[in-house]
Structures are given as structure tokens and as C-alpha cells.
Amino acid sequence: xxxxxxxxxxxxxxxxxxxxxxxxxxxxxxxxxxxxxxxxxxxxxxxxxxxxxxxxxxxxxxxxxxxxxxxxxxxxxxxxxxxxxxxxxxxxxxxxxxxxxxxxxxxxxxxxxxxxxxxxxxxxxxxxxxxxxxxxxxxxxxxxxxxxxxxxxxxxxxxxxxxxxxxxxxxxxxxxxxxxxxxxxxxxxxxxxxxxxxxxxxxxxxxxxxxxxxxxxxxxxxxxxxxxxxxxxxxxxxxxxxxxxxxxxxxxxxxxxxxxxxxxxxxxxxxxxxxxxxxxxxxxxxxxxxxxxxxxxxxxxxxxxxxxxxxxxxxxxxxxxxxxxxxxxxxxxxxxxxxxxxxxxxxxxxxxxxxxxxxxxxxxxxxxxxxxxxxxxxxxxxxxxxxxxxxxxxxxxxxxxxxxxxxxxxxxxxxxxxxxxxxxxxxxxxxxxxxxxxxxxxxxxxxxxxxxxxxxxxxxxxxxxxxxxxxxxxxxxxxxxxxxxxxxxxxxxxxxxxxxxxxxxxxxxxxxxxxxxxxxxxxxxxxxxxxxxxxxxxxxxxxxxxxxxxxxxxxxxxxxxxxxxx
Amino acid sequence: xxxxxxxxxxxxxxxxxxxxxxxxxxxxxxxxxxxxxxxxxxxxxxxxxxxxxxxxxxxxxxxxxxxxxxxxxxxxxxxxxxxxxxxxxxxxxxxxxxxxxxxxxxxxxxxxxxxxxxxxxxxxxxxxxxxxxxxxxxxxxxxxxxxxxxxxxxxxxxxxxxxxxxxxxxxxxxxxxxxxxxxxxxxxxxxxxxxxxxxxxxxxxxxxxxxxxxxxxxxxxx
Numbered sequence: 001x002x003x004x005x006x007x008x009x010x011x012x013x014x015x016x017x018x019x020x021x022x023x024x025x026x027x028x029x030x031x032x033x034x035x036x037x038x039x040x041x042x043x044x045x046x047x048x049x050x051x052x053x054x055x056x057x058x059x060x061x062x063x064x065x066x067x068x069x070x071x072x073x074x075x076x077x078x079x080x081x082x083x084x085x086x087x088x089x090x091x092x093x094x095x096x097x098x099x100x101x102x103x104x105x106x107x108x109x110x111x112x113x114x115x116x117x118x119x120x121x122x123x124x125x126x127x128x129x130x131x132x133x134x135x136x137x138x139x140x141x142x143x144x145x146x147x148x149x150x151x152x153x154x155x156x157x158x159x160x161x162x163x164x165x166x167x168x169x170x171x172x173x174x175x176x177x178x179x180x181x182x183x184x185x186x187x188x189x190x191x192x193x194x195x196x197x198x199x200x201x202x203x204x205x206x207x208x209x210x211x212x213x214x215x216x217x218x219x220x221x222x223x224x225x226x227x228x229x230x231x232x233x234x235x236x237x238x239x240x241x242x243x244x245x246x247x248x249x250x251x252x253x254x255x256x257x258x259x260x261x262x263x264x265x266x267x268x269x270x271x272x273x274x275x276x277x278x279x280x281x282x283x284x285x286x287x288x289x290x291x292x293x294x295x296x297x298x299x300x301x302x303x304x305x306x307x308x309x310x311x312x313x314x315x316x317x318x319x320x321x322x323x324x325x326x327x328x329x330x331x332x333x334x335x336x337x338x339x340x341x342x343x344x345x346x347x348x349x350x351x352x353x354x355x356x357x358x359x360x361x362x363x364x365x366x367x368x369x370x371x372x373x374x375x376x377x378x379x380x381x382x383x384x385x386x387x388x389x390x391x392x393x394x395x396x397x398x399x400x401x402x403x404x405x406x407x408x409x410x411x412x413x414x415x416x417x418x419x420x421x422x423x424x425x426x427x428x429x430x431x432x433x434x435x436x437x438x439x440x441x442x443x444x445x446x447x448x449x450x451x452x453x454x455x456x457x458x459x460x461x462x463x464x465x466x467x468x469x470x471x472x473x474x475x476x477x478x479x480x481x482x483x484x485x486x487x488x489x490x491x492x493x494x495x496x497x498x499x500x501x502x503x504x505x506x507x508x509x510x511x512x513x514x515x516x517x518x519x520x521x522x523x524x525x526x527x528x529x530x531x532x533x534x535x536x537x538x539x540x541x542x543x544x545x546x547x548x549x550x551x552x553x554x555x556x557x558x559x560x561x562x563x564x565x566x
Numbered sequence: 567x568x569x570x571x572x573x574x575x576x577x578x579x580x581x582x583x584x585x586x587x588x589x590x591x592x593x594x595x596x597x598x599x600x601x602x603x604x605x606x607x608x609x610x611x612x613x614x615x616x617x618x619x620x621x622x623x624x625x626x627x628x629x630x631x632x633x634x635x636x637x638x639x640x641x642x643x644x645x646x647x648x649x650x651x652x653x654x655x656x657x658x659x660x661x662x663x664x665x666x667x668x669x670x671x672x673x674x675x676x677x678x679x680x681x682x683x684x685x686x687x688x689x690x691x692x693x694x695x696x697x698x699x700x701x702x703x704x705x706x707x708x709x710x711x712x713x714x715x716x717x718x719x720x721x722x723x724x725x726x727x728x729x730x731x732x733x734x735x736x737x738x739x740x741x742x743x744x745x746x747x748x749x750x751x752x753x754x755x756x757x758x759x760x761x762x763x764x765x766x767x768x769x770x771x772x773x774x775x776x777x778x779x780x781x782x783x784x785x786x787x788x
Contacts, residue, residue, distance in 0.1 A: 001774075002774045005767050005770050005771030006771025016756075016760025017761050019760060020758055062645070062646045107608045109648070169636070
């Protein structure tokens with residue numbers, strides 16, 4: 001026996017077996033272990049903007065409710081991790097988000113973007129709620145679970161907080177209003193209350209094509225009529241400075257801002273409330289708007305890039321001028337003066353630098369969309385609105401931006417009277433049953449005979465310029481939209497494609513459309529007004545070839561301005 | 567959960583002057599080169615180097631570059647969905663360049679299937695890749711379409727790297743990690759080898775006789 005070899009081998013065998021056993025029992029390895037940093041939970045939510053919190057992509061995801069940073073401190077993977085959230089009765093336990101495996105040493109973040117129900121927009125006063133978070137995971141074969149809760153405040157639907165920066169970082173006026181984008185969720189162009197209010201305005205306007213045609217002049221006319229309606233209906237400005245509020249480490253101005261529907265029903269509002277109402281009304285009518293915030297004040301700019309009226313050439317309107325004392329006057333302030341005041345303010349703060357421009361559509365497209373609002377009695381509202389308007393009205397002064405751009409505004413034309421003025425060189429035409437009348441240039445010739453396509457009543461135009469106008473009648477149709485649908489079918493049968501690109505409500509059930517028709521020999525653009533008549537719907541359209549549209553717009557506008565339904 | 571930690575950081579670097587209503591085009595960099603170095607533990611080291619023309623450099627410095635502490639605070643606020651640590655800003659006036667470095671302990675998205683995803687904005691197109699390093703370039707829509715390159719260094723043990731939805735809104739690099747075995751596996755292997763060798767030595771020692779030559783030599787010497 002070789003003793004040395006025997007002993008040496010024995011030692012090796014013992015050490016080897018020791019290592020083998022240690023290895024099999026994973027001695028020295030850190031087992032899976034989930035740790036997390038102190039959860040970060042937002043302590044207050046703005047309920048009118050509840051939709052924003054559900055969108056992870058808005059403003060780089062910073063409107064989460066809860067953020068937790070997890071880490072697997074062990075060397076072995078954690079399995080079947082899941083996390084779920086609950087907010088009292090508002091949000092039941094969410095479907096758990098599951099991650100099958102978290103590798104050893106790995107760190108990750110879990111963010112919660114709550115899908116709050118529309119019912120939170122019924123909260124009138126700040127309400128306490130509780131966010132509960134529950135996560136489960138497998139460490140080795142051991143099932144683990146952790147639950148915690150945090151108090152949160154659901155602010156009243158009218159409470160707007162302007163800032164969400166830590167107090168220590170606020171050093172400029174911009175910082176103090178860094179969360180102003182939320183206010184754009186208070187612009188509610190599709191609210192039925194706004195819709196009803198707007199129809200009262202368009203009654204005064206004798207219909208409007210501001211959203212689809214008519215150019216800058218029509219936008220200006222509409223703004224003037226809106227202003228005059230507000231004055232006539234007794235809408236008043238009231239002041240309220242807001243209340244400084246602190247929560248967490250944030251110090252902000254919280255203002256009670258009523259939604260446009262509340263301003264309409266109460267017939268009074270703050271500068272920001274009146275501005276939000278203006279934005280809602282004009283956006284409903286197809287006019288683009290931006291809210292301008294300057295220190296201590298807000299007003300609106302109306303513009304229409306689609307009609308060569310960019311924001312830089314828009315119409316600024318001092319929304320508080322409806323109450324003369326609010327702007328230091330003793331007598332009624334004309335629309336012209338309201339524009340002048342806002343222009344001056346705009347200019348002053350452009351030089352000052354403290355100005356914030358909030359274009360409604362751009363910001364709403366980011367996700368700051370209005371809340372779903374409870375139903376209200378629209379008929380009753382209609383009666384209320386009808387009682388408000390005094391019978392006499394001063395004529396609207398229409399403002400028009402100067403062609404060279406800039407902010408100066410000059411009055412160019414009065415609002416059209418109820419009876420149309422027939423321009424020189426035009427000839428009048430009246431529907432055989434008297435449903436509608438209009439005028440068109442006397443040199444227009446017949447383009448299609450009456451009865452063509454089963455819908456044409458009149459079709460005349462200038463073959464040299466391609467400008468045309470037509471009157472069509474769709475028997476059996478009950479609404480303008482049905483008539484348009486019927487025409488789409490008729491045109492498709494003759495190889496043309498009719499496409500509606502926009503619509504707007506006019507007065508007394510008339511609806512304005514604009515769109516294009518793709519013909520075998522090119523594309524035509526048109527505007528159209530349609531109204532139900534006994535036994536069907538009558539439509540009056542004016543259009544031209546798309547490539548000469550810009551040069552023909554003024555003429556087509558003039559033709560459309562002569563249309564009167566009886 | 568989508569953790570965006572990419573090109574939009576450029577916007578944040580302009581954060582001090584990027585509030586609504588303020589034009590920021592006048593101080594945008596000419597070019598931006600972004601490098602993301604991703605570690606196996608999910609942390610990201612990010613560096614962003616920007617070069618400016620003379621006029622934007624002056625404006626950028628006055629608005630942003632000379633206030634790094636505020637810049638960091640604004641970035642932490644605007645990008646609060648992300649954890650940002652170790653913020654550092656270096657400026658080179660001679661060459662009008664600025665370099666921002668930072669680190670986040672939690673970078674890639676952890677997918678349900680256990681793989682990882684690095685989101686890449688759709689505006690960026692793949693230029694080249696070497697397996698571990700991926701190069702993209704494009705125009706940053708959030709920074710006046712200025713030119714930007716993005717270099718992503720994946721963990722050395724990344725496997726099965728693919729570019730998902732190239733050019734789409736869900737464009738991103740997806741990869742798995744080849745997780746190294748724990749220390750116990752080494753013990754098992756070493757222990758097994760030692761045990762086998764030891765057992766062999768014991769057996770050999772038991773059966774092999776010790777040579778007798780040493781006794782004869784001793785007798786001869788006496």
C-alpha cells in the first residue's frame with residue numbers, strides 16, 4: 001500500500017465531496033429576494049382631467065399615480081411577479097400585471113396609470129380616497145405577498161392646480177404655472193350644453209361657415225356675434241383670485257374653475273372660465289383657439305390655419321370686456337375695443353416674456369381631453385337661454401386682421417343683414433316650391449339639366465373658371481346627413497367619389513358641410529348647406545376645381561351668403 | 567410598462583426654456599450623440615454629447631448650461647417616470663460642446679416573457695449593428711428635428727437580440743440575458759473532479775505497493 005498516495009487521495013476525496021455537497025446545497029449563494037424603494041404616490045389628482053392619468057405617453061409618462069422601484073437582491077430569479085391596484089370604490093382591483101421572471105440583481109420600475117371612471121367628474125369637493133397596492137411573487141418555492149395603501153385626494157371637478165413642481169424649484173412665473181396644460185381638459189366643445197349655447201349664437205349669426213369656409217372674415221364675424229350674444233345675454237365677469245395651497249412639497253395656486261357648462265348655466269365667470277367658454281364655443285364651430293395666460297389674466301385668440309389665418313394673425317379677444325367695470329369702463333365695450341384691449345395685452349406681455357400660449361387642439365391631442373359629463377335638461381336650458389337675450393341688439397362690428405400680419409385690427413364690414421344683399425351682376429333664383437332662394441353670377445350657364453341624377457334642381461357654372469353652384473333635392477331624406485349619404489351613393493354610380501371633410505350646425509336645423517368630389521377628370525372642392533324641407537332635404541352647394549379653389553373662394557362665399565331657406 | 571429613456575432627454579436638456587409659449591429653436595444643438603450603455607442588472611449609463619453653433623451656444627448656456635442643478639431638477643420632474651441618478655454636466659467652451667452623463671438603475675422594460683426591451687423612437691432608423699452595439703440615427707421631432715445619433719450597448723451576455731417593429735411606434739430592441747451560473751455550480755464541478763481524483767488516488771494508494779529500493783540502498787551504505 002502506498003500510504004502517501006492513499007492519504008493524499010483521501011484528502012482530495014474529502015474536499016471534493018465537501019465541495020460537491022456545498023454546491024448541491026447552494027451554500028454561499030444569495031437566494032432570490034425582492035426589495036423595493038419607498039413607493040412614490042401622487043397625493044392629489046385633478047378629477048376633471050381624469051383621462052390624462054390613464055395615458056402613459058402624456059408628457060413622458062409623468063402623470064402616474066404610483067411609482068415603485070423593485071430590485072431582486074438575490075442571485076436567483078424571482079418568478080411569477082404580479083402587481084395590482086385598487087382605489088376605493090372608484091377602481092376595483094386591477095387585472096394583475098404579471099412578469100414571469102425577474103433575473104437576479106435586476107432592477108425595474110412599476111408605474112400605475114389609473115383608469116378612473118367618469119363618475120369622478122361628479123366629485124364637487126376634495127374627497128379623500130385610498131390607493132391600495134398588492135404585489136405577489138415567488139422566492140424559490142415560497143409564495144410572498146405584500147400590500148400597502150396610501151391616502152390620496154381626489155380634487156373637486158372644478159379645482160385646477162396650476163403647478164406640480166416642488167416648491168424648492170419654483171423660481172419663475174413659468175414654473176408657477178407649469179401644469180396649466182391641464183386647463184385644456186376644461187375646453188368642452190362637444191358638451192351638449194355648449195352645443196345648445198352655440199346654436200343660440202349661430203341663430204344670431206344667421207348660420208355660419210366659419211369652420212368650413214368663409215375665410216378670416218367669417219371667423220371675425222362669428223367672434224363678433226359671439227361677443228355680442230354674450231353681452232346681450234347678460235353674461236358677467238366675476239373675480240376670484242384662487243387660493244394658495246400646499247401638499248407634499250408642492251405649493252400651488254388652486255383655483256375653482258367652473259366648466260363652460262356651469263358658466264353657461266350661471267351666466268357668469270372668471271377670466272379663465274370665460275376664456276374656456278370662448279374656446280369651447282369657437283372650437284365647436286370649427287374655429288381654432290388658444291388660451292393666452294399672462295400674469296393674473298387669461299384671454300383667447302381665435303384663428304383658422306385652414307383658411308389662411310394662422311395663430312400669429314388670429315383675433316385676440318378680451319373676454320372680460322363683456323362687463324365694462326372689469327376693464328375700467330362705465331359703458332358697454334364694443335367687440336372692436338375688446339379686441340384692441342387684448343391685442344395691447346398680448347403685445348405688452350410678448351415684450352415682457354411672461355406669456356403662455358395654450359393651443360386647444362394641440363394640447364387636447366396630447367391627451368388632455370375633457371371629462372365625460374352628466375346629462376342635463378337641454379330643453380330647460382334652451383328656455384333659460386331664450387329668456388336671457390334682449391330683443392334689441394347693436395350691430396356686430398366685424399374685425400379682420402390686416403393682410404400684412406401683425407396684431408392691429410380694423411373693422412371692415414358689418415354683419416350681414418337677415419335679407420341678403422344681391423351683389424351687382426348676380427341673378428336671383430328661387431326654388432320651384434319656394435324652399436330656398438339664392439343668387440349667382442349672371443354669366444353662369446347651365447352645367448346640368450334639372451332632373452339629372454335624380455337630384456339636381458339647378459346646376460350652373462362658369463366653364464372657364466370651373467366655379468359652379470347647384471341646388472339638389474333628395475326626396476325621402478329626413479336629415480341633411482341622410483341626404484349627403486344618398487348623394488354619396490348617387491355620385492359613386494357615375495364614377496365619382498364624394499367625400500365630406502367637415503360639418504357644422506347652422507340655424508334652424510341647417511347643416512353646413514364641406515368636402516371634395518373626385519371626378520374622372522380631377523378633384524373638385526365644395527361647400528354646401530342642407531336643410532330638411534317637406535318631403536325631403538334641399539342642398540345648396542358651391543364649388544370649383546381644387547386647383548383654382550383659392551382664387552374662387554371669394555366668389556363661392558358670396559354665392560353662399562345669398563342662400564336663404566324659407 | 568414603458569420606460570422611455572431615450573431621445574426625449576434632449577428636450578429635457580432644454581427644459582428651462584421649453585415651457586409652453588417659449589421658442590426653443592434658437593438654442594438647439596447642431597448635432598446630438600447619445601450613448602446608452604445597458605448593464606445586465608437593468609441599469610443604464612447614458613451620455614449625451616451636443617455640439618452647438620456660436621449663437622445657440624450662448625443662448626443655451628444662459629438658459630440651461632449655466633444652471634446644472636436646476637437642469638437636473640427639471641429633468642427629474644419632467645422625466646419623473648424614470649429614476650435618474652448621478653447627473654453630471656461637462657461643458658467645453660472652446661469646442662462649444664456639452665456632455666451630460668447620468669445613470670438610471672432601472673432602464674429596460676421587463677417583458678412578460680422574461681426578455682427585455684429598449685424602446686427606440688420611430689423617427690430613428692437602424693444604421694448598423696455588431697450584435698452588442700446598435701447604431702441608429704434620425705431627426706428628433708421634439709428638438710426641431712435636429713440630427714441625432716443613438717448608440718446602444720447591450721449587456722455582454724445579451725442573446726437573441728432583435729429589432730422589433732422597425733420604423734414603427736413600437737420600435738425597440740428585444741433581447742434575453744444569458745445568466746451566468748451561480749457559485750454553487752462551480753463547487754459541484756470542482757468538487758466532483760476532486761472527489762473522483764481523490765477516490766482514484768485512494769484506490770491507487772491501496773493497491774500499489776511502496777517500492778523496496780530504499781532499504782537496499784541503506785544497507786549498502788553501511
